[in-house]
Amino acid sequence: MFPPIPNASVAGEASRPRFSERDLVRRSASEVALPTTRLTEIAKLIDVTKCIGCKACQSACLEWNNLHEDIGYNHGVYDNPMDLTPNTFTLMRFTEWDNPESGHLEWLIRKDGCMHCADPGCLKACPSPGAIVQYSNGIVDFFHENCIGCGYCIKGCPFNIPRISKTDHTAYKCTLCSDRIAVGQGPACQKACPTQAIVFGTKDEMKAWAEFRIKDLKSRGFEHAGLYDPPGVGGTHVMYVLHHADKPSLYAGLPDDPSISRVVKVWKGVTKYFGMALMGAAALAGLAHYAVAGPNKVTEEDEDSAGSLATGRDLQPPRGHA
Amino acid sequence: MTNPWTDIKNTDLVVIMGGNAAEAHPCGFKWVTEAKANRGAKLIVVDPRFTRSASVADYYAPIRQGTDIAFLLGVINYCIANDKVQWDYTKTFTNASYLVKDGFEYADGLFSGYDESKRDYDNETWEYQVGPDGYALVDETLQHPRCVWNLLKQHVAQYTTEMVERICGTPKDKFLTVAQMIAECSSPTKAMTSMYALGWTQHSKGAQNIRTMAMLQLILGNIGIRGGGMNALRGHSNIQGLTDIGLLSNMLPGYMNLPVDSETSFDRYMSTRAYKPLRPGQTSYWQNYRKFFVSLMKAMYGSAATLENDWAYDYLPKLDVGNYDILRAFELMKQGKMNLYFCQGFNPLQAFPNKAKLAEGLSKLKLLVVMDPLQTETARFWENHGLYNDAATAKIKTEVIQFPTTCFAEDEGSLVNSGRWLQWHWSGGTPPGEAHTDAWIMAQIFVRLRELYRKEGGAFPDPILNLNWSYADPGEPTPEELAKEMNGYALADVADPANPSRKVFQRGKQLSGFGDYQDDGSTAGGCWIFAGSFTEAGNMMARRDNSDPDDTGMYLNWSFAWPANRRILYNRASCDLDGKPWDPSRKLLEWDGAKWSGYDVPDIAPTAKPRDVGPYIMNAEGVGRLFVRGMMRDGPFPTHYEPFESPILNPVAPKIRGNPASRVFADDWKQFADIGSPAFPYAATSYRLTEHFHYWTKNNHVNAVLQPESFVEISVELAEEKGIVKGGWVRVWSMRGELFAKAVVTKRIKPMICDGKTVHIVGIPIHWGFVGAARKGFPANVLTPFVGDANIETPEFKAFMVNIESSSGPVA
């Protein structure tokens, strides 16, 4: 058993956050002064081979974050809701797969949600200063006060995670329970997980734990068992143990080889200033569109540019604004 | 459970059959994943559906619902045929060597003594041969043709792999793989645990399902050891406690039972409860029955229970029939013979079979009283909700009182978990509005009723007027007062018989254990098995020391486990004949030449010599029973019976319908589909989903989000055959009613071939109703048959026949 994290302290002093804006390593559409000391990188490890699809993680997430999801319908599957929403930061996705090699049916169940990429496409695509931040421990967090609801983060995300709220028109996703981690707790989903399919600790610990799990899986005939920590996004702070690590897309379309678009990389590099100017222009385009079409819609140009962020196509300057 | 949840980590093989632990008990299932991760344990799931448990299993085998006995007798047959038996254990710790009376026999699905008109047996022959000394005769060589072992061998011989496949629909190779994996656990150093739940109990032969696995576990030597056991995963937070305290129509607290009409006197009652040892030197702990009974009557009636009035024996109601279980209660209601009915935290309109019959019964009551923290369908059975509850409101004359009660978070006291731990909890919130505790409500009703009898007299007022109700506030006994009373206390000073000048205990003090209970009226105790839970040292149930020396999983200083803080029942059987652990790595106890000691509280007298006293101390024989004598109504061995509604005739006994010893009311027979009826061709089963808890969590917004709407599950093949689309509406109907639900079309259910016939399965989750946050839906009990297990009357929810069609949904 991975040692449980001790119960939280509710005393005022003990629950003071242990990291803050001083620990930011990235901030959307802005520069930060890099902290002199970096926090230890943390990670959440989701072992899908231990997951029983009970949705305790979904339940705990709704409870801890005081999220109010709508009551939906049954659509002929166990998944509910059918997709991530501004209130559903994490979602069990169920896949029935006939394994051609063993001849056995496998019910592959994956907890979907933000991967907290080391190289976060959402943050890099975000035009609004400080709407998305990354702490040196690896948490990528959204600050709704700064969000303009443009939806670029969704387009920039190789995992298709953030969702825009129709109520306040800002983007939402898993925070990795930054408020809990700041006081030495694990995320709410991790704490609830009945089978410890979700564990939490330093990234190194999680990798070592994954090795231990993979060894057991290999002994049970899952020769392709492995860790999902995709290098294309610099690794992630939410990782999976998969029985079929050679085929991640079996698990409800988990990207086989996700990567952050070349454009975003370039933009954060030498052409940063150009990039910022461009994003300012893009936001202006958004404003123009808002004036006539209302909130939460982006222009064709925005769609184009954001789409190319995700696909890696070269970004063309928005028509009429370059 | 014989073993605690935390012990499952010590196993080598988990068999989930008759349950779905990952779905219904996720946090307990954690210990399965621990065993897998740490010991390389394997998990087998045998179920009609590929369940959430199956999703993390090492091996899954399908089985048609209601055929588990055939499967398990097949495994026993396999073990015997392949010499996969823990011989030392079987020979010395079970009744394998006991000789059975000559008249006992089995043929064509019936045991000797069957009376068809009564649907019951005269079980006179279901007994051992007894010698002139009063002890059972045994043949330790197992050669005697009448010894239990040879009768068992003969009994299971027909359950060949072919027969198992024919009955259960389990492909031969899959059955053999499971049988081989199980058989490996006959090694003294391999342990297997059985985790089961309502998948075994909710059948007309539910008790025998469990017995069959218990027999298998005995011959594999898996009872009493770490990582072994028969583990009933109980459904509700205190269903174990309510059973322990005897809130059942035929029970008294601590597994004593109510007298029946023929037990006209206390002496007569006690004469069948003397439990004299059946073999020399055996403990036969029920010999203490009188102490437990007298102490209970002193707790109930105080000074009104005396030696002269047989401890108020006549205050107890006597049973004229075996049981006034809930099925009978609703039958009586339907016949207009019940006037008042109380539902305390219970929603029978959803929880019992044949909703139409239940509603008819409730409509004939004069007064229904419902106490619950939540709205229930039962309290609103008279409300018209269209197709969902088509009540003729104006015609229903039943008066209904609905009381708001506190819930767990606003109440203090103890609950017994599945592993028999009594855990104390504290109130953490202010009750909403005018809500009160159930104990307050019961006390308020009682003091009013008593007052009426005081003032007016009436029918036999004695037990009401003399009920011991000496609480500081009679209108609201405190949890502490009640807990202390259940533990037991001294009514007089009691001297040590060996040294009369020394007092064993003083008047008014709490007893330290059931060993202190007396049969002379000097002690009172409401539930003998809870003795030790609240002693002079304090509330043992509130203990929170979670240390666990050597990681055995026993946690002896966490809460209190009945009996006597013992964590694994029959734990003496973890050692061989000389008192050495069968498997040193699984040491639980050890005999050091003078006494037993170890990680658990020994389930044997601490100085009982290992070769003298058997481990099954509650049994008069001191051994486990492969042949159960006259204690089960439907036979000393299990045998395969089809469900009352079945797609095929019983292949081993074609003339027998259902369980021949099950009670069936006349009108209910008429509502069973014929065997193999083309009008109801599909084998249905009902079950829970992990997102919901029975009919409660549809009142919880979060859980309603996770599973918002009712559905049924069918195979891809059946969907194609019936033109049903994934996510579309279907109508499902049985002889008793119909429901509409969405269709989940899945590869996890596959048609099976049984006795040459294709059998399609229809899976029906149970959680839906007309109140709550989730979408309105139909509970599964609109379909289910009104018949119960032959021994304990648990309804046959798991196996019945339906038809299904694509539909446009419930709105006309």
Added chain:
Amino acid sequence: MSGISRRDFLRTSSAGIAGTTLGAFGFTEVQAAMVAAVKPFHLVNTTETRNTCTYCSVACGIIIYSKGDIRKGEHADIVHIEGDADHPTNRGTLCPKGAALRDIVKSATRLTQPMLRKPGSDKFVPVAWEVALDKIARAMKDDRDANFIAKNADGTTVNRWLTTGFLAASATTNETAYATYKVVRSTGILAFDNQARV
């Protein structure tokens, strides 16, 4: 809660966007005005109470977090419920029902006052506790006196009451169960069962 929304941002748009772009060049005033701070831990200064999950018999340990301490006689409002990491069985974990326990305590369909449905009526109406309890005691007494069976046909004392039945809960405490047992058994009711029957 939402702070500067997209709408607010747009209202001050030109300044905002200029500020954004300028900020990237090193003008940090705007940044300073938009400090990113970790959300406060919302269990701070709550009262903790040890309890047990009300659902299945795994009996997971839970901690109830409330505003106000009921033991001090204060009004205690439950704000959160979470697993108890010290508990040997669940080690802090909870299933999807247990993880949402707060919402069953706070369910919109919790009952808050006694209600009465009269014969033939299509609605519940509020009733006072005293009135309802008196009514029940009277109904029990009348039914028991009318239908109590002291002796069977053979003249044997049987002392049973068959026209009233009682179903007991499965989630109440042992102590409540025992109080219930005493009351029900003392009346001679035989149709007395609990959820274990299912």
